[in-house]
Amino acid sequence: MLTGVLVTTLDVVGTFVFALSGGAVALHRRLDAFGVLVLCLAAGLGGGIVRDLLLGRVPPTALTDGWYGSMCLLAALVVVLAPAGGHVAGMLQDGRGRLMTSIQVLDAIGLGLFAVVGASLGLDAGLGAGAAIAMGALTAVGGGITRDVLAGRTPAVLHRDVYALAAIAGAAAVVGGHAAGLPPVPVGVAGAALTTVLRLTAMARVWRSPRPRAALPD
Amino acid sequence: MLTGVLVTTLDVVGTFVFALSGGAVALHRRLDAFGVLVLCLAAGLGGGIVRDLLLGRVPPTALTDGWYGSMCLLAALVVVLAPAGGHVAGMLQDGRGRLMTSIQVLDAIGLGLFAVVGASLGLDAGLGAGAAIAMGALTAVGGGITRDVLAGRTPAVLHRDVYALAAIAGAAAVVGGHAAGLPPVPVGVAGAALTTVLRLTAMARVWRSPRPRAALPD
Amino acid sequence: MLTGVLVTTLDVVGTFVFALSGGAVALHRRLDAFGVLVLCLAAGLGGGIVRDLLLGRVPPTALTDGWYGSMCLLAALVVVLAPAGGHVAGMLQDGRGRLMTSIQVLDAIGLGLFAVVGASLGLDAGLGAGAAIAMGALTAVGGGITRDVLAGRTPAVLHRDVYALAAIAGAAAVVGGHAAGLPPVPVGVAGAALTTVLRLTAMARVWRSPRPRAALPD
Numbered sequence: 001m002l003t004g005v006l007v008t009t010l011d012v013v014g015t016f017v018f019a020l021s022g023g024a025v026a027l028h029r030r031l032d033a034f035g036v037l038v039l040c041l042a043a044g045l046g047g048g049i050v051r052d053l054l055l056g057r058v059p060p061t062a063l064t065d066g067w068y069g070s071m072c073l074l075a076a077l078v079v080v081l082a083p084a085g086g087h088v089a090g091m092l093q094d095g096r097g098r099l100m101t102s103i104q105v106l107d108a109i110g111l112g113l114f115a116v117v118g119a120s121l122g123l124d125a126g127l128g129a130g131a132a133i134a135m136g137a138l139t140a141v142g143g144g145i146t147r148d149v150l151a152g153r154t155p156a157v158l159h160r161d162v163y164a165l166a167a168i169a170g171a172a173a174v175v176g177g178h179a180a181g182l183p184p185v186p187v188g189v190a191g192a193a194l195t196t197v198l199r200l201t202a203m204a205r206v207w208r209s210p211r212p213r214a215a216l217p218d
Numbered sequence: 219m220l221t222g223v224l225v226t227t228l229d230v231v232g233t234f235v236f237a238l239s240g241g242a243v244a245l246h247r248r249l250d251a252f253g254v255l256v257l258c259l260a261a262g263l264g265g266g267i268v269r270d271l272l273l274g275r276v277p278p279t280a281l282t283d284g285w286y287g288s289m290c291l292l293a294a295l296v297v298v299l300a301p302a303g304g305h306v307a308g309m310l311q312d313g314r315g316r317l318m319t320s321i322q323v324l325d326a327i328g329l330g331l332f333a334v335v336g337a338s339l340g341l342d343a344g345l346g347a348g349a350a351i352a353m354g355a356l357t358a359v360g361g362g363i364t365r366d367v368l369a370g371r372t373p374a375v376l377h378r379d380v381y382a383l384a385a386i387a388g389a390a391a392v393v394g395g396h397a398a399g400l401p402p403v404p405v406g407v408a409g410a411a412l413t414t415v416l417r418l419t420a421m422a423r424v425w426r427s428p429r430p431r432a433a434l435p436d
Numbered sequence: 437m438l439t440g441v442l443v444t445t446l447d448v449v450g451t452f453v454f455a456l457s458g459g460a461v462a463l464h465r466r467l468d469a470f471g472v473l474v475l476c477l478a479a480g481l482g483g484g485i486v487r488d489l490l491l492g493r494v495p496p497t498a499l500t501d502g503w504y505g506s507m508c509l510l511a512a513l514v515v516v517l518a519p520a521g522g523h524v525a526g527m528l529q530d531g532r533g534r535l536m537t538s539i540q541v542l543d544a545i546g547l548g549l550f551a552v553v554g555a556s557l558g559l560d561a562g563l564g565a566g567a568a569i570a571m572g573a574l575t576a577v578g579g580g581i582t583r584d585v586l587a588g589r590t591p592a593v594l595h596r597d598v599y600a601l602a603a604i605a606g607a608a609a610v611v612g613g614h615a616a617g618l619p620p621v622p623v624g625v626a627g628a629a630l631t632t633v634l635r636l637t638a639m640a641r642v643w644r645s646p647r648p649r650a651a652l653p654d
Binding site: 029034035038049053059063064066069150151152 | 593
């Protein structure tokens with residue numbers, strides 16, 4: 001779908017942004033420098049590695065292309081060394097009700113980038129529409145799930161409204177554009193932008209996804 | 219081992235039943251509709267995806283065959299929309315001491331189906347007896363482990379007695395029947411029934427697996 | 437890199453030692469005999485299975501070679517049946533401040549063995565230096581992560597200082613020796629010894645890895 005260079009660039013930028021979010025969680029947990037690095041690697045690489053395993057792309061790109069690990073190392077250095085690292089990264093944590101920081105914007109951008117890259121690689125692998133959308137969503141939220149499971153938190157995707165739905169929307173745009181025969185690069189850019197705008201708007205407006213009707217007897 | 223159509227049918231039915239269990243956990247955790255869907259997917263597809271990765275079957279059947287994801291979507295819809303969804307699904311949770319509901323029976327059936335399918339695919343892949351039994355057990359309990367880790371619960375398989383042992387028994391029956399040269403379809407049916415009956419009997423009688431002798435100083 | 441027989445021997449010994457650590461965690465959690473077995477399997481096989489999936493070695497060696505599962509079964513039997521099993525295994529838990537037991541020494545040896553085996557297999561698969569070191573570290577700490585996530589504990593690697601750093605050092609020695617054209621067997625032995633000595637010294641001296649500078653507003 002997208003050209004190789006563009007996919008790699010989007011992927012590497014997204015990796016750095018998500019790695020920062022891993023460092024932020026590690027700071028909140030008061031982990032040491034190595035704990036910061038582990039959660040940077042988990043958040044930055046988790047989604048892409050799972051995606052590559054599912055598509056049979058082994059060894060995963062995260063292991064064969066040095067850019068990915070380097071981005072995680074860089075993010076860990078920023079979080080550990082920069083005096084303002086904790087402060088900036090900390091703002092990423094609590095989505096609702098606060099001013100959106102540059103990191104929150106970047107996180108929403110990363111979500112869009114990973115959703116588009118994942119869906120695009122799914123189509124390249126010959127998957128059907130639903131599966132390609134699932135690959136996009138998984139790539140986008142997989143790193144955050146890995147990060148949160150390691151840190152002993154309920155994964156954000158389970159209770160942070162509209163987060164994964166925004167990723168699904170961007171991935172669906174890529175798959176829909178492919179089915180309609182549209183040129184892949186503008187469709188990819190539009191899909192990423194759709195995800196990012198949806199996520200930012202949801203944060204700004206405190207949108208919530210619907211609740212189940214059923215009440216559960218305890 | 220088993221014919222493709224039979225394996226797929228057993229697999230799809232088992233997926234739906236396990237997906238319902240994911241929805242039940244999500245309701246207990248008071249997650250929103252998307253959280254219900256995520257846990258339905260994790261519980262319904264987790265075991266089969268891990269099994270396919272281990273056997274080198276990529277992309278996993280869950281991604282290439284639309285029936286699996288559709289069953290999870292359907293289960294999520296049932297749990298979110300049906301007024302009685304929460305009530306029925308909730309009964310799945312607390313095995314011991316309560317009347318067995320239709321869902322509990324289906325869950326035990328699903329356990330048997332997945333154990334037989336996993337062991338059968340393991341034999342097809344040329345694995346030895348022990349490894350094929352392990353594949354059956356992993357397929358049967360893997361989805362529940364994924365569901366519980368995401369939901370932040372200690373996986374049920376670690377403390378719910380006889381659950382995994384029942385899956386191992388059914389998988390062992392398949393492997394034993396294969397070694398004895400018996401026809402695969404009746405052996406598969408017998409293996410699934412063995413697992414299901416063991417699990418239901420264990421629930422009814424509150425069987426417990428043995429405790430370690432050693433006491434641990436705290 | 438290393439010859440196949442040597443790699444397998446190191447791998448099997450390491451599997452047994454790590455499986456014992458899984459049994460120790462299960463005892464602390466007061467799980468039944470099956471829970472002990474599950475955590476023995478997770479701790480003993482988790483790192484190697486993830487490593488094999490990432491390198492495209494499917495089905496993983498843990499499934500095709502009966503020695504690995506047998507070591508986990510044996511470790512579970514030791515923990516469940518031996519009157520002193522809980523006592524000895526329990527000493528593995530709380531690294532700092534206590535006399536090092538034979539199990540703690542074996543655990544540090546296992547860490548070195550797995551780091552060297554993982555890095556060696558990574559080089560065999562054609563990975564670059566950084567990725568091969570990452571494979572060594574992942575093999576060494578992966579089983580412990582799997583064990584702790586299943587048991588609902590924060591993975592030890594996130595807060596147990598120098599543990600993973602010691603694994604990285606041993607893996608880096610293997611990769612460096614390979615780049616320098618040194619003979620693989622003595623380099624492997626030296627790498628494993630480096631990891632083991634670092635880990636034991638860190639336990640004895642209560643070394644700590646550096647803390648991030650940034651404080652986080654809560």
